[in-house]
Amino acid sequence: MAQVVIEGVEENVREVMARYGNNPARMIEILQDLQDLYGYLPKEVLEEVSRQTEVPLTRVYHVATFFKAFTLKPRGKYTIQVCTGTACHVKGSYRVLERFEDLLGVRPGDTTDDLMFTLETVNCVGCCALGPVVIINGKYHGHVAPVQVESLIKEYRER
Amino acid sequence: MVKLIIDGKEVIAEEGQTVLQAAQEAGIYIPTLCYHHEVKPYTACRLCMVEVTKGKRTRFVTACDYPVAEGMVVRTNTDKIQRCRKLIIELLLAQCPGLPRLQELAERFGVEKVRFSKGESDCILCGLCVRTCQEVVGLSAIGFEGRGFTRRVCTPFDEASDPCILCGACAYVCPVDAIPVEEVDGYRVMERWHKRSKLVACSKCGRYFMTEDELRLLKEKTGLPEESLRLCMDCR
Ligand code: SF4
Ligand code: FES
Numbered sequence: 278m279a280q281v282v283i284e285g286v287e288e289n290v291r292e293v294m295a296r297y298g299n300n301p302a303r304m305i306e307i308l309q310d311l312q313d314l315y316g317y318l319p320k321e322v323l324e325e326v327s328r329q330t331e332v333p334l335t336r337v338y339h340v341a342t343f344f345k346a347f348t349l350k351p352r353g354k355y356t357i358q359v360c361t362g363t364a365c366h367v368k369g370s371y372r373v374l375e376r377f378e379d380l381l382g383v384r385p386g387d388t389t390d391d392l393m394f395t396l397e398t399v400n401c402v403g404c405c406a407l408g409p410v411v412i413i414n415g416k417y418h419g420h421v422a423p424v425q426v427e428s429l430i431k432e433y434r435e436r
Numbered sequence: 437m438v439k440l441i442i443d444g445k446e447v448i449a450e451e452g453q454t455v456l457q458a459a460q461e462a463g464i465y466i467p468t469l470c471y472h473h474e475v476k477p478y479t480a481c482r483l484c485m486v487e488v489t490k491g492k493r494t495r496f497v498t499a500c501d502y503p504v505a506e507g508m509v510v511r512t513n514t515d516k517i518q519r520c521r522k523l524i525i526e527l528l529l530a531q532c533p534g535l536p537r538l539q540e541l542a543e544r545f546g547v548e549k550v551r552f553s554k555g556e557s558d559c560i561l562c563g564l565c566v567r568t569c570q571e572v573v574g575l576s577a578i579g580f581e582g583r584g585f586t587r588r589v590c591t592p593f594d595e596a597s598d599p600c601i602l603c604g605a606c607a608y609v610c611p612v613d614a615i616p617v618e619e620v621d622g623y624r625v626m627e628r629w630h631k632r633s634k635l636v637a638c639s640k641c642g643r644y645f646m647t648e649d650e651l652r653l654l655k656e657k658t659g660l661p662e663e664s665l666r667l668c669m670d671c672r
Contacts, residue, residue: 333570333575333599334599338579339581
């Protein structure tokens, strides 16, 4: 796993907590803001939240692992979401996904070591006519064929 | 004082008691897994299910947290309750097929086979260990992770938990003996929490009786001199 440098944890946590009146009951919002700041929830941040809120680390950790919206692993610069909803699946999205897995060397939910890409699957994004759909940092790519995957990755890597 | 009827027997209970407490005091057996009298009811296992009739209404409730009420009629062993218990045990056994304590229960309640796909967990997620560490020991050294299928009991990040003193209270309350505690070469070891602590021998009889982490906490909490704390219960 790539190492990420995490800075200013103590001040950042203090600042975010102040936004919520230093109220530990607003844990979810506190963690959301910190995740926005760091892109994920680093261990050091959760430990600092526990220290400052005086909520046991086990509880903070449970909240952080309970909600799908939180991630404890660093995220890539680009998030690739491959739709595996029914329509996209029928149109062969699993082959597109496989191609991403092979080329990036990660499974859905994981991030490449160079912190460029995070691969994810989503279930239906509401534009089934475009299937198989791949969304990269919010930009929709329709009718993606497995052979296009390589150039898509290249395109983003070279940006 | 509240008067109620449990399995046809008139029982006098105190206001605020639960059906389970009233039944236990009257010598009536209700099976439980996630309940312990030292911690708050949590209603995770549902094994203590009983039938309660109040007025015209009959419902299924968990005895461990249901408060007694005047004139209430409780049945703890109807056909429906028996079926209910069997299903609960079957489901738990599907999740944790290898637990001897569950297998015993299955035998006792006549669960012959498990019809559901089998998991490989050794924890029924009753949370007794977590709640004991929080409510009784006051350390919250272990907790839950995730939810649904991936929920489990662990230390944060699956690393040695700082606050843990290896007191073993979690192991003691676990209804399925899922938390081993070992003492090897002068250390107490709890693999599940990735933690070990050196054992302290009684300064008089020489028997190992607590861990250094426990001693440190005791010193902090009581402010007593260390020599007096280094004596075991029998030598004190
Ligand atoms: S380890 Fe034991 S006490 Fe803790 S939740 Fe699992 S079954 Fe319950
Ligand atoms: S003992 Fe009542 S729900 Fe577990």
